Amino acid sequence: MNNKRAQWYGVFSIALVCVQIVGAQTPTTQPASAGAQVVPATVLLTRPQWLKKIGEAAKDPAAIRTLMAQVSDGEKLEVTQRLLKAITRMPLSPEEKQALLIKASIECIKGTPLKNDERYKTIAEIIAVVPVEFLPGVVGDLSKRFDPKLNNLTDEQFKAMADATIKLAVERNKATDDPAVRNTFAILLFLNATSQPLKDAVLVLLMSRLPDDAGRELAKGYIAEAQKGNYEPLLNAAAVTVRVVPPPVAITRVGVSQLEQLLVDIGGLTGSLADRTRLHGDPTVGAGQGIFARSDVGIQTVPRTTTPGCPCVPYPNQLDIFPSP
Numbered sequence: 001m002n003n004k005r006a007q008w009y010g011v012f013s014i015a016l017v018c019v020q021i022v023g024a025q026t027p028t029t030q031p032a033s034a035g036a037q038v039v040p041a042t043v044l045l046t047r048p049q050w051l052k053k054i055g056e057a058a059k060d061p062a063a064i065r066t067l068m069a070q071v072s073d074g075e076k077l078e079v080t081q082r083l084l085k086a087i088t089r090m091p092l093s094p095e096e097k098q099a100l101l102i103k104a105s106i107e108c109i110k111g112t113p114l115k116n117d118e119r120y121k122t123i124a125e126i127i128a129v130v131p132v133e134f135l136p137g138v139v140g141d142l143s144k145r146f147d148p149k150l151n152n153l154t155d156e157q158f159k160a161m162a163d164a165t166i167k168l169a170v171e172r173n174k175a176t177d178d179p180a181v182r183n184t185f186a187i188l189l190f191l192n193a194t195s196q197p198l199k200d201a202v203l204v205l206l207m208s209r210l211p212d213d214a215g216r217e218l219a220k221g222y223i224a225e226a227q228k229g230n231y232e233p234l235l236n237a238a239a240v241t242v243r244v245v246p247p248p249v250a251i252t253r254v255g256v257s258q259l260e261q262l263l264v265d266i267g268g269l270t271g272s273l274a275d276r277t278r279l280h281g282d283p284t285v286g287a288g289q290g291i292f293a294r295s296d297v298g299i300q301t302v303p304r305t306t307t308p309g310c311p312c313v314p315y316p317n318q319l320d321i322f323p324s325p
Helices: 003-014 048-056 061-069 073-089 094-110 115-129 132-145 155-173 179-191 196-205 213-226 233-238 250-256 256-265 271-276
Strands: none
Touching: 003 213, 048 061, 048 073, 061 073, 061 094, 073 094, 073 115, 094 132, 115 132, 115 155, 115 179, 132 179, 132 233, 155 179, 155 196, 179 196, 179 213, 179 233, 196 213, 213 233
C-alpha cells in the first residue's frame, strides 16, 4: 500500500508541476552564490504568536493567507480548526458567516502543502469542523473548484485524491456528533465535482470506504436527495434548525451580479438596502488557480470581495451568492 501511495505521489509530482503555490510551502533559505543577494526566509510564528492572530484572520481572508504562510506545516491543521471555530462564534448573520467559512476553507486548503497528505487532512478537517447547516454551501462551493478537468487531473488521479481524503474524513468524523452526515458531505464534495461516467465510479469507490452497511444505506438515501438539491434529509438527521443552503439553480444560472444589477436598474435596491444586500458581484477581483494546477478557475478562486485597484474581471456565474462579511 505504501508503495502504491508513493507511485501516486510520483504521478502528482510529474503531472501537477504547478502544485507549489506561493505561500503553500514552508519557505527555506537557499544557499547563495557569490555576489548574489540573499533573500531571507519567512520567519515562522510560534504557537502563542499565531494564536493571537486567529481572531483577526477570521475576519479577513487576506490575513488567513498571510497567517498560513507564517505557520509551520505541522500546525496548519490546528490553525484551520481554530479559524473555522472562530468564524462560527462570530456575531454575524448565517449568510455572512457562511461566506466567511467558504473563504477561510479555500485559503486554508491552498495554504496547506500536498506532501504527506497534509492538504487532504485539511479538507477532512473542514468537513468535520464546519457546522452542518453551513456544509451544503461550503461543500457546494468547494466542489466547483475540485473539478478534475479544471485541475488537469486524469480520472485515476482524481479518484486517488478522493480516496485518500475520504479515508481521512471517515476517521476524523468518528470524533464528531454526526459522522454519517459528515461522511456523506465528504462524498458529495467529490461527487459533485464530477460528471458521468466518472461520477458513478467515484460514488462506488467512496461508498466502499464507509465503515458499515448501515452508514452506506443512510448515505445512499442522503446522496440521492442531495443530488436533486434537497439537503433536508441530511440537515434533519443532524437535528439542524437553521437552514443555510445554496440558492435555486435558476438564480445561480442567471448570476447574482446580473440579477442584482437588474433590481438596481428598476429601483429595487436603494440607499442602505443596496449596501446591506451587496453580494460578491464586484468586478474588482479576478479568478485564481486550481487546487493542483495553474488555471483561471479552481480552488484558488475565492468568492468575490471588494478589492480596490484590482484590474481583474470576475466570472459572472461563479455561485458567489453570499453577502460580504
